Amino acid sequence: MSASPLVSIIIPTYNAVKYVQQTVESCLAQTHDVIEIIIQDDCSNDGTWELLTKLYSQEPKVKLFRNTKNLGIGDNWNAAYTKASGEYFVIFNADDLMHPTMVAGFLSRFNADPTLDIVTGKFEILVTETNKTFIYPDHVDMHGGLVGDLYSQLFFKSAFHWNFSLVKKTLLKKVEFESGDLFLNTQVCDYELWYRCYLAGAKVYFDDTKIWGHYRKHESNSSSKPNGELRSFLKDFLYYHQNSFKEKSGLTYTKVLARRFLTFCNNRKNFEKDVFYLYVKRIAQSVL
Structure with a gap:
């Protein structure tokens, strides 16, 4: 330096x-x-x-x-x-x-x-x-x-x-x-x-x-828009890093999962937190 x-x-x-x-x-x-x-x-x-x-x-x-x-x-x-x-x-x-x-x-x-x-x-x-x-x-x-x-x-x-x-x-x-x-x-x-x-x-x-x-x-703040961040995480981050993510975490990432999640986010702009967390739980269950 x-x-x-x-x-x-x-x-x-x-x-x-x-x-x-x-x-x-x-x-x-x-x-x-x-x-x-x-x-x-x-x-x-x-x-x-x-x-x-x-x-x-x-x-x-x-x-x-x-x-x-x-x-x-x-x-x-x-x-x-x-x-x-x-x-x-x-x-x-x-x-x-x-x-x-x-x-x-x-x-x-x-x-x-x-x-x-x-x-x-x-x-x-x-x-x-x-x-x-x-x-x-x-x-x-x-x-x-x-x-x-x-x-x-x-x-x-x-x-x-x-x-x-x-x-x-x-x-x-x-x-x-x-x-x-x-x-x-x-x-x-x-x-x-x-x-x-x-x-x-x-x-x-x-x-x-x-x-x-x-x-x-x-x-x-962009971080105050959780739908956007989650959509970005699934659509771009996990899609780009699916191999290393799978190797490190043991989780399987699929395009089908991403499409389902994006459809949910797009149709539920103001969903209640309990509904959102329930969906996240289902996502976790589907990839484990």
Whole structure:
């Protein structure tokens, strides 16, 4: 690692006018100041692009780009990724906040152990409606250090978030698709990238020494749309990784199962929780 490596912070944006300024300012406030902030706007129609150009068109650390047409989550992230040239990457959401020492703190972990691929850290949920915060549930009893069983932490807990992680470019190049893309164009593209890093044998360190940032919870979060995430998980993630998933978990994944689940989701936009959980139970019974 160079003495003061360039860190690329990529921020894909879409209709984030309420929060994006605070997000960018938290990135600019990093104590490690050798950074580039790549902002890729996916044809926002709420004033996001206009605000960004007004505030940051003259800021040398911020590079602004806009798609000519809406690409969707994964391909917008790909567009941002291809423009970044850092030795390390942070993949950040347009509505969240990072602690000013996050990049510097994580770089110190890489300095201590150059064999690491990812340093990730503890964060809090910030509820916009109440302005209250709480520790991300999977981190309440999680201790710092090398992550031993990355598969379990990812599949059973979803323990980590790219927002609050610093990753070597060498790892990202290793897990790129043949096309050169880093992300599947699907709603759970961030989770799918974690899984590919697991398959590549990534060495991950979890830093619990402080709260490294805040994930903002509000009505527009993509994660607040569970039907979409589950549809994405079955249609794209499990379909793409069915062989490794079957080998690791012992479960058999079939296209028929996916089609049945998607039909259910499409026909039940506002189903009750008990109905949903009953269906999930039937899915589990059908694949065991």
